[in-house]
Amino acid sequence: MKKLLIGLLCVTLVACNGNNKVSSPDGTLTLDFHVCNGQPAYSVSCNGTDVLLPSPMGLVLAIGEDTLRDLQWAVESTEFDAADTTWETVWGEERFIRDQHNQMKVCLAANAIRMNIVFRVFNDGFAFRYEFPEQELGDITVLDEQTAYVFAQEPQVWSIPWRTEYYEGLFTKAPLHEKDTMCSPLTLEMSDGMYAFIHEANVTDFPCQNLYVSSANTLGTYLTPWMQDGKELEDKAYVVAPFVTPWRFVILTRTLPDLMASRIMLNLNEPCRIEDTSWIRPMKFLGIWWSMHLHEWTWSQGKRHGATTANMRRYLKFASENGFGGVLAEGWNTGWEGYEGINNDRFSFVTPYSDYDVESLSRYAKELGVNIICHHETSGRADEYEADLDTAYRFMQQHGMPAVKTGYVAPIVRTVDGLQWNKGQSGVRHYRKVIETAAKYHICIDNHEPAMPTGLQRTYPNLMTQEGIRGQEWNAWAQDGGSPCSHVCTLPFTRMMAGPADYTPGVFAFENPIIPGTRVHATLCNQLALFVVLYSPLQMACDKIENYAKHPAEFQFIRDVPCDWNQSRLLEGKIGDYVVMARQDRHSDDWYLGAITNEDAREITVPLAFLGEGEWQATIYADAADAEWQTNPYATSIETRMVTAADTLNIRLATGGGCAIRFAKQ
Ligand code: NOJ
Numbered sequence: 001m002k003k004l005l006i007g008l009l010c011v012t013l014v015a016c017n018g019n020n021k022v023s024s025p026d027g028t029l030t031l032d033f034h035v036c037n038g039q040p041a042y043s044v045s046c047n048g049t050d051v052l053l054p055s056p057m058g059l060v061l062a063i064g065e066d067t068l069r070d071l072q073w074a075v076e077s078t079e080f081d082a083a084d085t086t087w088e089t090v091w092g093e094e095r096f097i098r099d100q101h102n103q104m105k106v107c108l109a110a111n112a113i114r115m116n117i118v119f120r121v122f123n124d125g126f127a128f129r130y131e132f133p134e135q136e137l138g139d140i141t142v143l144d145e146q147t148a149y150v151f152a153q154e155p156q157v158w159s160i161p162w163r164t165e166y167y168e169g170l171f172t173k174a175p176l177h178e179k180d181t182m183c184s185p186l187t188l189e190m191s192d193g194m195y196a197f198i199h200e201a202n203v204t205d206f207p208c209q210n211l212y213v214s215s216a217n218t219l220g221t222y223l224t225p226w227m228q229d230g231k232e233l234e235d236k237a238y239v240v241a242p243f244v245t246p247w248r249f250v251i252l253t254r255t256l257p258d259l260m261a262s263r264i265m266l267n268l269n270e271p272c273r274i275e276d277t278s279w280i281r282p283m284k285f286l287g288i289w290w291s292m293h294l295h296e297w298t299w300s301q302g303k304r305h306g307a308t309t310a311n312m313r314r315y316l317k318f319a320s321e322n323g324f325g326g327v328l329a330e331g332w333n334t335g336w337e338g339y340e341g342i343n344n345d346r347f348s349f350v351t352p353y354s355d356y357d358v359e360s361l362s363r364y365a366k367e368l369g370v371n372i373i374c375h376h377e378t379s380g381r382a383d384e385y386e387a388d389l390d391t392a393y394r395f396m397q398q399h400g401m402p403a404v405k406t407g408y409v410a411p412i413v414r415t416v417d418g419l420q421w422n423k424g425q426s427g428v429r430h431y432r433k434v435i436e437t438a439a440k441y442h443i444c445i446d447n448h449e450p451a452m453p454t455g456l457q458r459t460y461p462n463l464m465t466q467e468g469i470r471g472q473e474w475n476a477w478a479q480d481g482g483s484p485c486s487h488v489c490t491l492p493f494t495r496m497m498a499g500p501a502d503y504t505p506g507v508f509a510f511e512n513p514i515i516p517g518t519r520v521h522a523t524l525c526n527q528l529a530l531f532v533v534l535y536s537p538l539q540m541a542c543d544k545i546e547n548y549a550k551h552p553a554e555f556q557f558i559r560d561v562p563c564d565w566n567q568s569r570l571l572e573g574k575i576g577d578y579v580v581m582a583r584q585d586r587h588s589d590d591w592y593l594g595a596i597t598n599e600d601a602r603e604i605t606v607p608l609a610f611l612g613e614g615e616w617q618a619t620i621y622a623d624a625a626d627a628e629w630q631t632n633p634y635a636t637s638i639e640t641r642m643v644t645a646a647d648t649l650n651i652r653l654a655t656g657g658g659c660a661i662r663f664a665k666q
Contacts, residue, residue, distance in 0.1 A: 022104035038072030050152040060144035071110035090461035093568040099267040127249035142237035155188035162210040181212040197251040201268035208423035269458040282537035282564040283325025293476035299331030326371035349392035380410020393441035408449035453499035485656035486598035504542035505530035526658030532594025539563040589665035597653040629656025
């Protein structure tokens with residue numbers, strides 16, 4: 001991508017119309033807004049030390065024949081506001097979330113055009129968005145966004161390149177100047193040890209942002225473009241006033257636990273629009289799935305068809321005996337021949353293959369009290385799916401299926417606007433339509449190949465989880481041998497900060513007969529710990545049920561662990577190295593702990609102060625002394641002991657290892 005030149009910034013701040021400064025409620029962060037030579041900019045300091053130097057803002061618009069690139073903005077007025085509210089999540093990592101911020105709205109005008117910039121400063125970061133109030137401008141094309149982040153020091157950045165297909169990449173770390181154009185979000189570490197996380201919130205009718213390096217310490221914004229005839233256009237968004245852009249936000253904290261505890265993204269999304277949410281239920285589920293990725297079963301009908309009535313009955317029975325909420329069946333419907341390379345049939349979302357008896361299976365599932373989770377792969381044909389949405393969801397409703405995993409396997413999707421980036425404006429509109437239509441039918445969504453999450457689940461909690469992550473499936477077929485152990489130690493600080501992910505933990509058999517060089521780089525305890533470390537309110541235990549049956553003692557942890565939390569705390573961690581996460585169940589007093597490490601074995605000391613008063617029975621699933629991910633991944637030691645908050649646990653994590661603990665309140 002061509003790097004855009006950020007105009008020269010003047011050093012003298014010109015405060016127009018008085019005070020254009022807003023601080024966080026605790027006074028640590030201060031944001032200054034100023035207009036210099038007609039160009040808006042902001043800067044941010046923490047306890048008086050510069051974090052962001054004057055950084056340009058604005059949008060480049062085209063209205064009719066005119067491209068409005070260098071509008072001369074002037075401040076007309078500034079309004080201040082503050083909020084301190086607490087709201088309850090329908091599900092989540094936290095039951096109650098506090099939204100405490102100070103707000104400054106700067107109203108600007110350039111010629112006859114009016115634009116407001118709304119800033120919010122929280123104790124752990126800041127956000128802003130552009131608002132175009134009602135005015136006679138006609139159709140507007142957003143050609144560019146000029147928002148920049150000029151860091152006072154060059155940060156280290158963890159990111160994936162902006163063209164990473166489906167966001168399924170390994171996050172890599174490098175000094176900012178060595179990066180190119182990257183997907184949002186980014187995680188950064190400053191040389192003074194401060195952490196930052198840059199992302200956007202509430203993207204509903206706008207392209208997703210990407211971020212590019214414009215100089216050693218400056219990031220610019222690159223909006224995902226519209227496409228025409230396979231080519232990327234200069235056009236980024238088509239809008240009409242009044243409109244608002246998504247929020248741009250930066251979390252700024254001194255520690256990683258504080259970075260991960262930030263709820264700025266959810267606070268910037270709108271409150272829940274679904275009145276009765278009683279039908280939205282987090283659950284763990286199993287699936288006819290991993291065997292397809294191992295090439296043992298097929299999605300399409302044939303000798304090795306996975307989603308048969310007989311297989312599904314076995315999975316449903318096992319799910320009901322082991323307390324799972326649902327079973328996903330992939331390959332239940334016609335149209336998969338194209339997916340496996342034979343032809344390119346249209347998927348039907350209402351026609352089961354003849355060896356999958358949807359009627360009797362629905363009755364059986366109901367008898368057992370287990371849900372069938374539906375699957376809608378579209379092969380990137382979002383336009384067809386959009387046309388079929390009502391019929392598909394009505395069919396699900398009639399058969400008692402409360403959730404669907406959607407899929408868009410095609411790097412460029414075909415929307416109602418032709419071939420487009422899924423993270424462009426057209427793709428974003430499509431996903432939004434799916435969520436809203438699903439809500440009408442009381443259907444929850446697990447969206448694979450999504451646009452990057454931005455916290456929309458606050459408004460539509462039926463959007464429960466999404467992919468947009470290099471998930472477990474890569475360990476079945478990736479030609480690079482599978483994800484390194486450090487990958488799951490990087491995700492909590494990077495992709496997972498954008499919201500729940502359907503990573504699909506829980507492989508219990510590591511040999512891969514199809515691609516022998518490829519495997520899960522983990523011990524069995526590492527796989528258990530992922531149920532705590534990687535949050536998803538629809539959490540899939542992905543292995544074959546036969547493999548779970550072989551390890552009943554270890555499987556007990558997966559049976560017990562919930563997927564909806566009262567509170568969550570990162571106890572300790574280092575990006576890419578290790579993670580120690582504790583979460584309290586939303587429906588009991590019990591706590592769960594998940595600890596994982598990268599290629600290095602390590603010993604960790606965990607003070608149990610987070611438990612609070614009383615006695616707890618700790619069931620500890622730890623790597624055995626001789627465990628090691630490559631040669632001895634199954635060696636586990638399971639121990640039960642009584643503990644209190646005054647105790648400290650010493651835990652040894654093997655290479656690629658982990659530890660999972662249930663603390664049951666006595
Ligand atoms: C890719 C998804 O990530 C995977 O989970 C799914 O099994 C296949 N597409 C088929 O839809």
